[in-house]
Amino acid sequence: MNRRRTIYVWEWPVRVIHWAIVLLLIVLSFTGYYIHHPFLSGAGGPGHPGFTMGLMRFLHEAAGFAFIGAVLARIYWAFAGNRYAHWRGLLPITRSQRRDLLDMVRFYAFLRRSPPRQNGHNPLAAVSYVGLYLGFVVTILSGLGLFAWVLRRAPWTTLFGWTYHVVSEPTLRLVHFLLMFVYGAFAVLHIYTSTLIDIEERNGELSSIVTGYKADIREGELPRDDPRRVPA
Numbered sequence: 001m002n003r004r005r006t007i008y009v010w011e012w013p014v015r016v017i018h019w020a021i022v023l024l025l026i027v028l029s030f031t032g033y034y035i036h037h038p039f040l041s042g043a044g045g046p047g048h049p050g051f052t053m054g055l056m057r058f059l060h061e062a063a064g065f066a067f068i069g070a071v072l073a074r075i076y077w078a079f080a081g082n083r084y085a086h087w088r089g090l091l092p093i094t095r096s097q098r099r100d101l102l103d104m105v106r107f108y109a110f111l112r113r114s115p116p117r118q119n120g121h122n123p124l125a126a127v128s129y130v131g132l133y134l135g136f137v138v139t140i141l142s143g144l145g146l147f148a149w150v151l152r153r154a155p156w157t158t159l160f161g162w163t164y165h166v167v168s169e170p171t172l173r174l175v176h177f178l179l180m181f182v183y184g185a186f187a188v189l190h191i192y193t194s195t196l197i198d199i200e201e202r203n204g205e206l207s208s209i210v211t212g213y214k215a216d217i218r219e220g221e222l223p224r225d226d227p228r229r230v231p232a
Contacts, residue, residue, distance in 0.1 A: 024067045031060035084120030142176040
């Protein structure tokens, strides 16, 4: 009989930030698409014409600043969190991490029967999260640049006016808009891969982002990111 032990992987700040970003991206995508292409009737609304557009812009901006806070909190936790949340666990800086990254690519290419066993992020997912957060930085800077372009007053123009001087304002809008679709595609892929790994490893991959706990691998085996292994 294979005995499993429970291991605490995702600390509560990681889980809270994860779900906050999910909800905020939904709000930002809905309101952002409406700003791009108003698809709801009743734009006159209470009080004055354009009420719905004004409401959508307000919600978009409020969610945007909350999103900035969530991203900054996760970046901070990449330095303050446990080994599974730490930046060293996200970048392939060791030989074993690079080997696991290649093994994960082989698994998704159907050249390997099972994925490398990990308690935290598998190395391919970790690299994709780094890319995702780089996208978040571009979204934030382009959003703040557009905010400064609309307000046209300090301190916003002082801090972020450079963005629409580096690229034109229409290009800034286009980049900001297109990244929304990138995040949507990432979400679909993320759900698929998380479900696949949960089925393959039977470790509670999906439920762990709610509870924080995973079922460790079979007794007598050690995942490659287990602290009891000697790092390569």
